[in-house]
Amino acid sequence: MEKVKVTLPDGSVKEYDAGTTVKDVAYSIGSGLGRDAVAGVVDGEEVDANYPIEEDVELSIITIDSDQALEILRHTASHVMAQAVKRLYDKVQVAIGPAIEDGFYYDFNLEETINEESLVEIEAEMQKIIDEDIEIERKVLPRDEAIALMEERNEKYKLELIEELEDEMISLYFQGDYVDLCRGPHLPSTGYVKAFKLMNVAGAYWRGDENNEMLQRIYGTAFASEKDLEKYINRMEEAKKRDHRKLGKELDLFSIQDEGRGFPFFHPKGMALRNELVDFWKEEHRKAGYEEIKTPIILDESLWHQSGHWDHYKDNMYFTEIDGETHAVKPMNCPGGILVYKDSMHSYRELPIRMAELGLVHRHEMSGALHGLMRVRSFTQDDAHIYCLPDQIEEELSGVIKLVDRLYSAFGFNYNVELSTKPEKAMGDDALWDEATDALRNAVEKNDLDYEVNEGDGAFYGPKIDFHLEDSIGRTWQCGTIQLDFQMPERFDLSYIGQDGEEHRPVMIHRAIYGSIERFIGILIEHFAGAFPTWIAPVQVEIIPVSDDQIDYALKVKEALSQEKIRVEVDSRSEQVGYKIRDAQVKQIPYMLIVGGREEENETVSVRDRREGDLGTSKLSEFKAKILEEIETMAINQDEL
Numbered sequence: 001m002e003k004v005k006v007t008l009p010d011g012s013v014k015e016y017d018a019g020t021t022v023k024d025v026a027y028s029i030g031s032g033l034g035r036d037a038v039a040g041v042v043d044g045e046e047v048d049a050n051y052p053i054e055e056d057v058e059l060s061i062i063t064i065d066s067d068q069a070l071e072i073l074r075h076t077a078s079h080v081m082a083q084a085v086k087r088l089y090d091k092v093q094v095a096i097g098p099a100i101e102d103g104f105y106y107d108f109n110l111e112e113t114i115n116e117e118s119l120v121e122i123e124a125e126m127q128k129i130i131d132e133d134i135e136i137e138r139k140v141l142p143r144d145e146a147i148a149l150m151e152e153r154n155e156k157y158k159l160e161l162i163e164e165l166e167d168e169m170i171s172l173y174f175q176g177d178y179v180d181l182c183r184g185p186h187l188p189s190t191g192y193v194k195a196f197k198l199m200n201v202a203g204a205y206w207r208g209d210e211n212n213e214m215l216q217r218i219y220g221t222a223f224a225s226e227k228d229l230e231k232y233i234n235r236m237e238e239a240k241k242r243d244h245r246k247l248g249k250e251l252d253l254f255s256i257q258d259e260g261r262g263f264p265f266f267h268p269k270g271m272a273l274r275n276e277l278v279d280f281w282k283e284e285h286r287k288a289g290y291e292e293i294k295t296p297i298i299l300d301e302s303l304w305h306q307s308g309h310w311d312h313y314k315d316n317m318y319f320t321e322i323d324g325e326t327h328a329v330k331p332m333n334c335p336g337g338i339l340v341y342k343d344s345m346h347s348y349r350e351l352p353i354r355m356a357e358l359g360l361v362h363r364h365e366m367s368g369a370l371h372g373l374m375r376v377r378s379f380t381q382d383d384a385h386i387y388c389l390p391d392q393i394e395e396e397l398s399g400v401i402k403l404v405d406r407l408y409s410a411f412g413f414n415y416n417v418e419l420s421t422k423p424e425k426a427m428g429d430d431a432l433w434d435e436a437t438d439a440l441r442n443a444v445e446k447n448d449l450d451y452e453v454n455e456g457d458g459a460f461y462g463p464k465i466d467f468h469l470e471d472s473i474g475r476t477w478q479c480g481t482i483q484l485d486f487q488m489p490e491r492f493d494l495s496y497i498g499q500d501g502e503e504h505r506p507v508m509i510h511r512a513i514y515g516s517i518e519r520f521i522g523i524l525i526e527h528f529a530g531a532f533p534t535w536i537a538p539v540q541v542e543i544i545p546v547s548d549d550q551i552d553y554a555l556k557v558k559e560a561l562s563q564e565k566i567r568v569e570v571d572s573r574s575e576q577v578g579y580k581i582r583d584a585q586v587k588q589i590p591y592m593l594i595v596g597g598r599e600e601e602n603e604t605v606s607v608r609d610r611r612e613g614d615l616g617t618s619k620l621s622e623f624k625a626k627i628l629e630e631i632e633t634m635a636i637n638q639d640e641l
Helices: 022-029 031-036 067-088 116-132 143-152 156-164 226-242 244-250 268-287 301-307 309-316 334-342 390-409 430-446 487-491 517-528 548-562 577-586 597-602 620-632
Strands: 003-007 013-017 037-042 045-048 057-063 103-109 136-142 169-175 178-181 195-205 214-223 298-300 318-322 325-329 353-362 378-388 414-420 451-454 464-470 476-485 507-516 541-545 568-570 591-595 604-609 613-619
Touching: 013 022, 022 031, 022 037, 022 057, 031 037, 031 057, 037 067, 057 067, 067 103, 067 116, 067 169, 067 178, 067 195, 067 214, 116 195, 136 143, 143 156, 143 169, 143 178, 156 178, 195 226, 214 226, 226 244, 226 517, 244 517, 268 353, 268 390, 268 507, 268 517, 298 301, 301 309, 301 325, 301 334, 301 487, 334 353, 334 378, 378 390, 378 517, 390 430, 390 464, 390 476, 390 507, 414 430, 414 476, 430 464, 430 476, 476 487, 476 517, 487 507, 507 517, 541 548, 541 577, 548 568, 548 591, 548 597, 548 620, 577 591, 591 597, 591 620, 597 604, 604 620, 613 620
Parallel strands: 003 057, 414 451, 541 568, 541 591
Antiparallel strands: 003 013, 037 045, 037 057, 103 214, 136 169, 169 178, 195 214, 298 325, 318 325, 353 378, 378 507, 414 464, 464 476, 476 507, 591 604, 604 613
């Protein structure tokens, strides 16, 4: 019998008969490892546990309780769900069912409408399939056999997918009476799925194309243990309470109208919050040496050909015709900012030039992808473009990283960093890409930031650093980005006059910190659950007169606070004081000032905190000094998160 050598992660080498499976190797190391082994990594590729090893390889074992197994577990759970749906409903056709970040989904075409009751029935059928502990087997069939099998099973979506594959051998997974087109890997059997739950149903177009038929998408999640599942469900319940769409309505911050789907309407209180964010942004950028610009929303088609957006982004752009010529509504601010730089000649002595723009952009998003402020069709990017000398790159990148930290720290965010490299569709040669990627990596490391590399996810014109914020319930959001660009300066023939009197090419740094102001506001709403720190709260103080007799005094207190630019309202409704206090707490107003006859007589206020309750009586001047200090220092009460 031919032998093969298997090199394990600790460097040890073991010899086995050719054809020995990953599972066999795991058992040879230990019975516990054998029982827990659900897949393996052979020479860098994930494979099933029953994958036969036919040559010398490097192998690591994936166990059911590992992070690496989670995606495999969820992918298998999606197949279990599809099998359950096929068992329960006639004439159902399955489409696509991947694992996703927090779980899995599968799209179905069936006559019946799936609802909450249906999900309970599907879960029960899934549990039966899991209890049956059905073996999951991968088979690789010739293309014509795979097509014949799917034709026999009347799986039109699978047939369409196979037609697009160039492979002559097609990977299929057999699970009892269920067969699916899939590359895998999967768990050894359905019995390995222990903790799962179906979450909700949504509509989804086949292949994400609104011209195709609408399918029913069932979302679910799965974990290695019931404890992890329960923890996730609790987090989702907390997320529902914090949903920015719900709180945005309750706090009267913004709305999405049928007349403008995907185009947010900001109400007065939402604008108060937004303006605080913008003012803070502007002041920090002024300190960091940026100058602010503003560029048009609509620009000629030729500009977008020159920038490369036409080739790489036109499907997401809006167009209009002016004077018989095609113009585009800008999806990005970069080309307009470049035209500002090009409008005059620059000397090396001027560089770096830092231009910042709060630019309104429009992008065509599918209606099914729209989600409150998180996914919209028009939003304001806090863009900036830095034009610098090659030897200024790392210093400028460090400056941006420090500015990012200052802004995020003001909201109490932790964050992690991701370095994204050259994508498959990209402009420019490999040497420039390598140079740009190395510069970003050096800047991150010099600032002592931990980071992960995301291969192939850079912008089409350059590599980038992405900043992922972690909110108060542990979710992460990609917001800030820094992109180093050698391509746009070439395409737009940007130059500066060097020490030698000759023209040279500047390096361009694209960067955003909030990312999208709209989305950042949505994140803040959910991060703080609407209980914003006093400095950005839309209403910072609510004055509550005990009776109509104190309304004049309440207005006098309001005037005194308003003169200090404190955002204050008077609740003059004919309601009980207790009702008004509860209402102010629901609206998450940081401070309530109760004013009755005694307070008016003594020129004091009775202070209530939205969380701590009654803080006692205070002179108005003392309260004013306290809240002004809280606003000035941008204090955050971590206990409220």
